[in-house]
Amino acid sequence: MNKAMKQARRLVVPIAVFAAVLMLGACGKKPVKTAPPPPPSPPAGPSASLSANPNSVAKGEAATLTWETTNATDVQIDGIGPVNPTGSRQVTPADSITYRLIAKGAGGTQEATARVTVTAATPPPPVQTAPSATEEQMFNQSIKDISFGYDSYAISSDQQGNIQASAQFLAQHPGIHFSVEGHCDERGSTEYNLALGDNRANSVKNALVQAGVAADRIRTISYGKEKPFCSEHTEDCWQQNRRGHFVYQK
Amino acid sequence: MKNAYKYSLTLAAFIFLASVVSYSQEDWIRTGTGLGVEKVRLAAADFKPSSADPRNTALLKAFNDTLWNDLNNAGIFDMVSKSFYPLSSPAVPAEVKFAEWNAPPPSASMLAFGSLGVTVDSMTVQGWLDDVKNPQSAQVLAKQYQDKPTTDNARIIAHKFADEIIFRLGGGIQGIAESKIVFISSRSGHKEVWMMDYDGANQTPVSKQGSISLSPRISPDSSRIAYSSVTSAGGWQLQMYSLELGRAVSFPRFSGTNVSPAWAPDGNRIAFSSSQSGDPEIYVADSSGRNLKRVTTSPGPDVSPCWNPKTGAQIAFVSGRSGLPQIFTMEADGTNAQRMTDQGYSVSPAWSPNGQFLAFSWMRKYGPGAPGAQDIYIMDIVNKQWVQLTHDGGRNDFPSWSPDGRHIVFQSTRSGSEQVWTMLADGSIPKQLTTSGGNTQANWSWK
Structure with missing residues (x-):
């Protein structure tokens, strides 16, 4: 089935290219046909x-x-x-x-x-709205998602730096609440990935709590493989989807 | 041409492999799935109109197509092709010419026939099953049905008559023509719970969560559907939908991720996965959600429980406690956990109605660089012997058994997108039931 479709596609592409060339050729010829005989002295262009x-x-x-x-x-x-x-x-x-x-x-x-x-409409008192906007921006800039190995919910040593940096930022901004979403790659079953994503979200939460962030600032949710960041069927893409993703809440 | 050649090669290889598999192995699937009986050669003549009403034509078409499909799907008949039938088919027993049906080319042993007619506001169907080898006492079955003249009713009557024939000729097995399949479809733009007849007809929406809904499981009495949805405030929560009331009924919320509900065969308890402790574990509760009891205690994902429908005393589930997910069984109180699969990535267990087999989805070789074929297998729970049922490529997952234990519904990507398929429990006669949107996580009703 797949093979037949691929073969069909292989045929369709050259035909489409050929048709496009034909059409381009036709377009190119038209002005030549209707153009008047070369004028003795062409007027200056505007x-x-x-x-x-x-x-x-x-x-x-x-x-x-x-x-x-x-x-x-x-x-x-x-x-x-x-x-x-x-x-x-x-x-x-x-x-x-x-x-x-x-x-x-x-x-x-x-x-x-x-x-x-x-x-956007004139911002008269720039003092009030600016801090919360920048707080969210700073959160998004400072907090890096945590990536995971396949079928793993352990935080690997190369992710510890991210955890420490996030904990430091969160200590400086104690008013921020946020959620951690556990995501998985598209392979494997829907139900198992929901459980695995839950483990991932809780791993990130526990690591942050250990690093001094108050537990009641952190919500966790698993999306399993329901909301992938990247939808290609490649190892690169799967790695991007295996993550604990931070979402600013207030 | 090339494809046909390839196909015949694969087929030849398969037949070769099948013939070298020891007889003892083949025996246990056949007994297990009730296919031990020799196939009856059955003719099903198109029913004839018994009145002059113009509505008869459309109703007869629906009835005859449904009856033929049901008998053909049953997998226990050698259906006689309609092209071999005598020119005139009977509408009543007196018109049956036994010799014509019993002799070649039809060579039928059994003949189903009858009539359908509309008078005013009522449709009457009369159906018979005759043993055409035995003209002296030919009648095996005589049935009459009456209902409003709609194509839905014509289909339902055909299902009922087919189930009568299957019950009579199949050695007492219950027909499945009136069973239902619940599943998840994304065709509306959201993943919602849908329901359809066992043959893919009448696909209708059930839930209207507007978020993501997953893992629908129908109760043993077909009155409720348990599933899980992501909610704005509380993450993944179990939902309970009453098919009798036509709406969701209240169910308690728990903290954490609450997914993959499963019904005990008595309909009074459910098992599900909850991470309310901070780690996904299997819990058992009343079907009202009360009397919650945690039954697993291992770190790592524990999910997808499934009761032994025969005993109600054991639960199969998926656990990541030893690394990649594997199928385990345990007593319903959590004791005596045993690992069933020994390698790869094994998920989605479904216990057969007779309690003898687990169907599940398995990537036997899993990991970076592995081909990643994901197929449906069944395993004998006593000796852990397994047989692969799907070989046709794509990812095959979420098996669920028909009430008679002779069919399996599952999801497959073999057609290019995730769709719901059925097959006989020996892997033969795969049939695609859905086409619109992505369709997954099918669950067959208990009766």
């Missing part, structure tokens, strides 16, 4: 430039678009419409947006783009 100032605004604030074109008879900006060959305009985009200017002239078409990034 040029175009577009800029936004400032290029990053808070939501609700305005930015100024400025543009310049030459040798263009028809100038448009997507989302704004036809505009003068040279000019400027105020815009107040709701979300981050890339403005695209198209200048068409006898000598061809030229495009220019400018991006305005819209940041």
